[in-house]
Amino acid sequence: MSPLIERKSGKRTAILIETVDAGSMAATEARLDAAQKQWLAATGFRPVPGALALLPGVDGVARVLVGADRHLPMAALGALPYRLPEGVYELAAEGVVDDRDLAALGWALGAYRFDRYRAAERKPAQLVVSPSTLRALAPVIAATTQVRNLVNTPTEDMGPEHLAQAIREHAEEHKAKVREWVGDELLEGNFPTIHAVGRASHRPPRLIELTWGKASNPKLVLIGKGVCFDTGGLDIKPSDGMRWMKKDMGGAAHAIALAGLVMAAKLPVRLTLLVPAVENAISGNAMRPGDVIRTRAGHTVEVDNTDAEGRLVLCDALAFAAEQSPDLIVDFATLTGAARVALGPELPALFTNRDTLADHVLGAADVVHDPLWRLPLWRPYRRMLESYVADFANAGPSRHAGAVTAALYLERFVPDSQNWMHLDTYSWNDGDRPAHPRGGEAQGLRAFFRFLSERYA
Template identity: 50%
Template sequence: MTDLFASPSDFARTARLVTASGLEAELSRLSDSSAAHARASGFEAGPGQVVMLPGEAGLDALVGAGKGQSPFDAAGAALALPEGDWAYDGLPEGWDATQTAIAFALGGYQFTRYKSPKRAPARLVTAQDCDVAEAERVAKGVMLTRDLINTPAGDMLPSHLEAEARKLADAHGASVSVITGDDLLEQNYPMIHAVGRAATDAPRLIEFEWGDDSHPRLALVGKGVCFDSGGLDIKPADGMLLMKKDMGGSATVLGLASMIMDAKLPVRLHVLIPAVENAIAGNAFRPGDILTSRKGLTVEVGNTDAEGRLVLADAITKACESDPELLIDMATLTGAARVAMGPDVAPFYTDVDAIAEGVTEAGASIDDPVWRLPLWDRYDEWLDSPIADLSSTGSGRFAGSITAGLFLRRFGSDAKQWAHFDIFGWTPAARPGRPQGGEMLAGRAVYAYLKQRFGA
């Protein structure tokens, strides 16, 4: 049927999804020998746990679904079942066939650019009511994001990120423009230039547009800091280990854009990626420097390791100039967000209640959790600077993710509606459907919301 899913066939083997609460009832329906084998194998219906049933007529395996709260509870089956085509003989109550297929496919993801996989994942024979095209576009969008984040910075510098954006844009007939190096100064993107000028791979603003001009304009801005040394406020060695993922916002935006374009959502899509490496050299920007942004606001640099908000500010300003109906930015922006929410839940900010409710409900329905944090106006004064319009970092260490959101609001306020996602972009410990490594956080939730808002 597709390269991710299998067509119904007489050669597909059959598996049954079993929740922990339904385990004993399921074992009682098996033959005595199969039930004894499952118990002896230690099968407890844990998430992604599998036991083969060599002697059970019409049933080849049991797949654990844990508490059965989400299809991701069973997604590990893709690499736990033997290779080949598999069909489920039913789904737990409340499970959607399309989301089950997405989770299964993502459970089979492996990053293979530098190391051959030990095995191929099993392929799922999709249920009759599964929207196979939708399942494939979402799974491939997530896999694109994972691949981009997982690629080491030496092979994913601004020029490489540009090539990936061009490849995606070309595949969907989008028009691409890129402003590189000192041309950023000539065309008034001074903060993108300042952050990236010390690197040998030149900074750039990558843009592409897709869709009908008559459709509502949707702008997506993704932070593309391809590697973050911290600049002159250099990170310690262990703080740099994962900094290949600091372009996770751009990777998520590209994966999301691929879903939008493949689904042909009726929007005029505008993607903007400020792509830089925050490097160290004699011409690196310094703590205390005053930068003039594209918007004209002057910014005092509080810390060169808070560079993402600077490049986003210029890109967000450019996005606002086209008067979008909705502007969304996504960025691996603050450690404070991780302290507050951990690696799994993506905090986001918006002044529009309808967006907050829509994205939160969409994320909850597909196991892509997000949580709204406040743009607390009282903290806006913390961004005051005695010698510039605002400080990049504000005063003190409190509410770091909120003050970063307030900083970006100064630049996104010209959009009709704006939302900012402070994502992690990484799964630190593997779990079913989510292997250790790069991850699309909030992207599926935003896509589901956009489908509801603009119509599939």
């Protein structure tokens, strides 16, 4: 059942929801009858974000008041689909939240539940919206749902072959082409680091390529880290660090969903989607600390730590993308815990080699309330990845600036002349927040879609 339904002409049957704060509460109370005022007083309602009051009427609930922060429209209604009784609701004309589309998007995203293995306990309440709002939000809701579903699905049902299937489904819908290099075909195609990371799994590693659009349009390459499960390899993670590593393909989920949005919107680009999809497993042929790999770009890389595998699968994909001299390369990856330490779980770390790109995407992020934060490519820290036997290492002994050094590693595979952006995203909610239920999450998806829509309008 869709959490958003289209407003029909005729008699209004939905229960109205009014967003309130301390500044608007007096005016709101002035419009209530005596019984409703008494009810508010008896329940102790205060107009703070998240507070909820169901005002009684002759035939049941007459109106809903919800405390909201006018600066956070996504959160205003984001917890209501399951806090309110099942039924049909509509945002009142009165209220402190001005952006009704973002409020409706928060409602829809808050109604999400991952029900593949367990049925939902109830259906969400529904919100009536205008036809234009429904048309505008439907693709973004579908893309966000895809990211969440892909990340939430355990690796048993979300291995490299399943990521390939998700890409093929987009290709079929939008008449795109798909090519794959699987197992030892990666060595034949000169993708040695992708092969090295994934060869120890019973599921062969692969690189999946989707291409779409007219060859005459500007070239756009989207890359997503598709590590479907990360044991850490021989540098094995402790149990608490491994527990949620089904989400280590969150970058691939973002890139796949964003590619779907680009194609659905028919942006005038020549799109390439690249997803290196692997499991970082342990067996007799697993890569070892101290191994040296000659990458597609020709650089030799010493494996300092087998748990720094994401940058290894990405570097061959980046080199392959750069060979096409596109207008822009964007990669998404659940790359480092250091980014979470620096910025927390809700704020993805943005790196780019162009200030103008940073300014543009950060502006887009502000407009759609999909936050990003730029961190620097501080090149003096390249010394932290020095190797005495290879051109450089994939990690180093220092625990300082881990997100920066990971981005600097990736930058080595991007020519100076190439426009490039890298998003280090958590792709996960550790707990429930309004519009953001626990589990897999799309972070930066809406920001980058708006940015690309503006760049290639």
